[in-house]
Amino acid sequence: MEVEVKLRLPDSSAHQKVLSLLSPYHKKTHHQLNTFFDGASGELSSQRAVLRLRFYENLKGNTVINNSVSRVGEYKEESKIGNECVDDPRKLARSKEEENVKCMVCLKGKAVIVNGVSRVEEDEEELDSKIGYECVDDPRKLTEVEGSRVLKRAKEEFQVGEGGFIGLGGFRNERNVFEWNGVVLEVDETNYDFGTCYEIECESSEPEKVKEMIETLLKENGIDYSYSKVSKFATFRSGKLP
Secondary structure, rough: EEEEEEEEEHHHHHHHHHHHHHHHEEEEEEEEEEEEEEEEEOOOOOHHHEEEEEOOOOOOOOOOOOOOOOOEEEEEEOOOOOOOHHHHHHHHHOOOOOOOOOEEEEEEEEEEEOOOOEEEEEEEEEEOHHHHHHHHHHHHHHOOOOOOOOOOOHHHHOOOOOEEEEEEEEEEEEEEEEOOOOOOEEEEEEOOOOOEEEEEEEEEHHHHHHHHHHHHHHHHHHOOOOOOOHHHHHHHHOOOOO
């Protein structure tokens, strides 16, 4: 069970204030591409679950992903991650060093967010990035991957039928990571086709204590915020900002 504090920031101004305030504690920045999958007959979504592949910028700092994964033909924008535009999730651009990209496959289920605290069942493992790209290009290959405990579980536990998996699309996320007062804060800028959201996340076994710490920091520095009410994936699927 993953337990996280999730606080939403209202706009880019509040987001920049938080980044500036926490800058002495900055550790790293991740450029992420999140892509999601369901069974062809809705086998996962009907049980409040979803399968995600997440790609990271490679360890040498070279960009390998040029844009978000959008609904085909709906959106086209210059990426903050790369130099080209991509309007089809099957046309992800890769560099010659794509083997250095980190790819994680994650099965998430039964997410609940109450008063800014998220609880979700999560099972995750690393996947070869080349295989990950192939599965984005052709989601049916997810059922053919050998040696992946998570993919095997997704197929068998949710009884994915002969139709296999289908791609749902996805979004980009820039995550700045800070080590502050004994906790790890993740400050996100999430870019959807329909707008941008800003959020602070912190995984903790003591969410109420950590939430109070973060709220005190924001209040003392005059930064507006609210409790997140839905997950990033739920926002993506709704097609509108919360």
